[in-house]
Amino acid sequence: AVLKKRLVKLVVNFLFYFRTDEAEPIGALLLEHCRITKEEENVFSISFIEEPERKYCFECDSEEQCQEWIEALKRASYEFMRRSLIFYRNEIQKMTGKDPLEQYGISEEARSQLGTRKQ
Numbered sequence: 501a502v503l504k505k506r507l508v509k510l511v512v513n514f515l516f517y518f519r520t521d522e523a524e525p526i527g528a529l530l531l532e533h534c535r536i537t538k539e540e541e542n543v544f545s546i547s548f549i550e551e552p553e554r555k556y557c558f559e560c561d562s563e564e565q566c567q568e569w570i571e572a573l574k575r576a577s578y579e580f581m582r583r584s585l586i587f588y589r590n591e592i593q594k595m596t597g598k599d600p601l602e603q604y605g606i607s608e609e610a611r612s613q614l615g616t617r618k619q
Contacts, residue, residue, distance in 0.1 A: 531576045542566045
């Protein structure tokens with residue numbers, strides 16, 4: 501494995517990476533169906549379920565920075581956001597008796613696609 505210095509930027513569920521001297525990204529990782537793993541004190545990796553043998557390693561300046569990246573990346577996937585929406589929707593519905601998505605004009609069909617039962 502060859503180590504290369506890169507700058508990274510997290511935008512929703514994409515991790516863009518850049519050469520240190522360029523403004524345009526040279527690549528991006530879609531953070532879906534992936535595993536974020538702490539490898540060493542200040543190193544974490546990203547591997548993908550479909551390609552477990554391919555691993556991207558990232559070295560941070562400190563263990564604290566490494567932990568912050570790991571937590572942010574784990575929250576970045578669409579699936580995490582979807583599960584969070586379902587959880588909070590159900591909690592609000594329990595407390596108020598109303599579907600909070602209804603007030604935003606989200607159709608019954610779209611709300612039912614979230615995979616939760618109507619109470």
